[in-house]
Amino acid sequence: MLKREKPIVSIARNDDIIIAVNSALDQLKLPDLNGKNVLLKPNVGREDDPYLGINTNPEVVIAIFNYLKQKFKARFLIGDSPIINTDTRKAFEQSGYNNLLNDDDIQFIDLDDKPPIELDIPNGKILKKIKVTGYWNDIDSIISIPVLKMHMHCGASLSFKNLKGLIYKRKKVTLHHLQAPEVISQLKDSIRKIKELDIAIADLAHIFHPDLIVIDASYAQEGMGPSSGNPVKLDTIIASTDYLAADIIALALTQPEWSLEDVPHLKLISDMILNAPKSHEDILTIPENIQEFIRPLEPPPSSISIKYKNVNLIDIDSCSACLSTIFNLLKNNKDFIDKHFTPENPLNLAIGKGIKQSDIYDETFLIGNCTYEQRENGTFIKGCTPVESTILEIIKNNLNKK
Numbered sequence: 384m385l386k387r388e389k390p391i392v393s394i395a396r397n398d399d400i401i402i403a404v405n406s407a408l409d410q411l412k413l414p415d416l417n418g419k420n421v422l423l424k425p426n427v428g429r430e431d432d433p434y435l436g437i438n439t440n441p442e443v444v445i446a447i448f449n450y451l452k453q454k455f456k457a458r459f460l461i462g463d464s465p466i467i468n469t470d471t472r473k474a475f476e477q478s479g480y481n482n483l484l485n486d487d488d489i490q491f492i493d494l495d496d497k498p499p500i501e502l503d504i505p506n507g508k509i510l511k512k513i514k515v516t517g518y519w520n521d522i523d524s525i526i527s528i529p530v531l532k533m534h535m536h537c538g539a540s541l542s543f544k545n546l547k548g549l550i551y552k553r554k555k556v557t558l559h560h561l562q563a564p565e566v567i568s569q570l571k572d573s574i575r576k577i578k579e580l581d582i583a584i585a586d587l588a589h590i591f592h593p594d595l596i597v598i599d600a601s602y603a604q605e606g607m608g609p610s611s612g613n614p615v616k617l618d619t620i621i622a623s624t625d626y627l628a629a630d631i632i633a634l635a636l637t638q639p640e641w642s643l644e645d646v647p648h649l650k651l652i653s654d655m656i657l658n659a660p661k662s663h664e665d666i667l668t669i670p671e672n673i674q675e676f677i678r679p680l681e682p683p684p685s686s687i688s689i690k691y692k693n694v695n696l697i698d699i700d701s702c703s704a705c706l707s708t709i710f711n712l713l714k715n716n717k718d719f720i721d722k723h724f725t726p727e728n729p730l731n732l733a734i735g736k737g738i739k740q741s742d743i744y745d746e747t748f749l750i751g752n753c754t755y756e757q758r759e760n761g762t763f764i765k766g767c768t769p770v771e772s773t774i775l776e777i778i779k780n781n782l783n784k785k
């Protein structure tokens with residue numbers, strides 16, 4: 384029986400991130416991109432400033448584009464599909480991508496601006512079809528360029544999770560709302576933290592096959608990712624033609640105590656693919672010794688009340704848009720919240736489609752249209768997602784009524 388060669392992952396660290404990108408790519412045998420339509424897929428999911436570890440650093444993407452452009456005669460595209468209520472172009476502009484948006488050698492595409500294409504996933508465990516970007520048939524090759532970050536729902540967000548942006552518009556949200564108790568009970572013994580969302584992301588591995596991965600850890604995000612953690616300057620680039628290997632090495636460098644089970648969608652993918660790597664020992668790194676690159680990051684908290692002792696967040700099957708809004712609300716109004724709420728009398732918030740009456744405490748703010756069914760059991764705040772200022776105003780009004 385033929386022995387499968389170990390996948391290769393190159394790692395480079397440099398204060399000058401262009402040098403780090405070039406060094407990491409120089410170590411790899413790149414796929415032949417000549418004559419292809421190549422999508423550079425950074426993670427630009429939010430209207431946020433650069434260098435916060437929220438969106439991919441534009442300097443990394445420019446360096447990759449310049450590197451590939453010199454080597455291959457290809458048609459380059461760049462695009463993403465951000466979270467709900469976010470304008471794609473504005474997200475790219477605010478994140479520092481203006482140079483690329485104005486470059487004639489690369490075409491910006493809003494992945495949502497064409498009618499979607501539905502793909503079948505016959506072998507999916509819970510996802511049997513999915514609507515993806517209408518550009519799907521125009522793309523021959525995908526380069527996944529995520530920012531390395533911790534994630535409250537998924538453990539970590541890396542190169543495979545980044546491909547969720549290929550799903551059309553609000554169809555991304557449906558992944559958060561799937562119910563499959565039988566599948567969960569079958570998998571729970573081997574993957575303790577598993578949720579339907581993890582299984583749905585792993586099902587996408589049947590259809591999404593990126594050709595090259597470049598993980599941006601110039602500024603990684605630790606703690607309350609995907610958008611409210613702290614940026615950590617690591618000046619590091621991790622590159623591979625194997626997405627699972629790249630993600631495993633990214634975890635080995637930043638969460639050395641974790642196993643793949645801590646990022647359940649990666650564990651599922653690893654179990655799904657024959658001879659896939661399970662740990663960094665199944666991967667050949669360049670350089671071979673990765674010790675000098677290890678920089679443990681603060682993991683995502685398992686519950687928001689670990690950080691905010693006077694807040695009780697009930698989050699069942701929410702999507703990142705509501706979660707980010709809540710995180711920002713808490714971060715931006717900490718003084719107000721500390722003044723009016725205590726651990727004994729906390730601010731009770733509920734988000735997500737899975738909220739049931741039995742989950743709700745007295746005086747809970749039910750945030751977002753997903754909680755509409757429970758509107759009689761608390762203070763319902765409509766919107767998808769409601770804006771931070773509206774939520775704050777309603778909380779203040781309720782206090783005034785007391």
Ligand code: SF4
Pocket residue numbers: 467556700701702703704705734735736750751752753754766767768
């Ligand atoms: S209401 Fe919130 S959790 Fe529900 S889909 Fe909208 S943004 Fe997501």
